[in-house]
Amino acid sequence: MLQRLAHVRNWIFDLDNTLYPASADLFRQVDAKMTAYIANRFAVDTAEAYRLQKSYFLGHGTTLAGLMTEQDVDPHEFLDFVHDVEMDVLEENAPLAAAIARLPGRKIVFTNGDGPYAGRVLERLGLSESFEAIHDIHAMDLIPKPxxxxxxxxxxxxxxxxxxxxxxxxxARNLAPAKAIGMTTVWVDNGSEQGHDADRAFIDYTTHDITHWLHDILEDQ
Structure with a gap:
């Protein structure tokens, strides 16, 4: 392994658009469901619902956090609705499973989604046995990254x-607090929607594909 990563004993991964490519468009389904939830809940048209959704996302870290803070939305109702999506756009990723299995130490999923949804994603990717645990939005007491x-x-x-x-x-913005407490950070820059902050000084490594990156560092052993 790269000598400068020899200190790593805990490998922590986000879920959506990290363990699968943004091009799979699974999160686009979730995104559309969030817009639909807001449109239905507040009786606004799709354009206004989308505007509100992104305002909450940019201002609070997640759409749910904004809805809870500003509209007192029930998080369980919201999560059940937006995570009711088809997983058929995802494919098993045996090379990723093999790479994660070779990493020394502990492996954990750290996601602003909820556990049942994360479990469905991991199962579809063939990663159900790859991680020790899923630390989800409920484990965070509904206060999300970042x-x-x-x-x-x-x-x-x-x-x-x-x-x-x-x-x-x-x-990228989810990596800043990780770096602040001493973690090594990897930005999976694969086209996901970002916030307004252009500062990237807190990023140690950048990749467009986590599977390729893991295989690259493992080949350097």
Whole structure:
């Protein structure tokens, strides 16, 4: 393994658009469901619902966080609705499963989605046995990445030393709090929607494909 990654004992991965490519368009289904939820809940047209959705997303880290803060939306109702999507756009990724299996140490999924949805995604990708645990939005007490408490809660829940941990996410802004507490950061820059912050000083590595990146570092052993 790359010598500069020899310190990593905890491999932490975001789920959506990280463990599968954004081009799979699964999250587009979720995104459309969020717009539909807002349109139905507040009796607005699709354009206004989409505007509100993105305003909440950019202002609060996730659409759900904004809806909870500003509209007192029931998170369970929202998550059940938006995660009711078809998984047939995802394919089993045996090379990714093989690469994760070779990583030394612990492997954890850290997602702003919920556990049942994450489990369905992992099963479709052939990764159900690849991770020790899924740390989801409920484990974060519904306070999502990039809020600092989400990262502190993750480390406390699994007794992780941030200095021995690597975190990969497709949202660049979600990497800043990880870097702030000492984690090594990997940005999966595969076309996912980003926020307005152009600062990337907190990113240690950038890849367009997490499978290729993992195989690359493993081949350097």
């Amino acid at each position: 809020q600092a408490s989400a990262y502190a809660g993750l480390c406390a829940a699994f007794d992780l030393d941030p200095a021995q941990s690597l975190f990969a996410d497709d949202m």
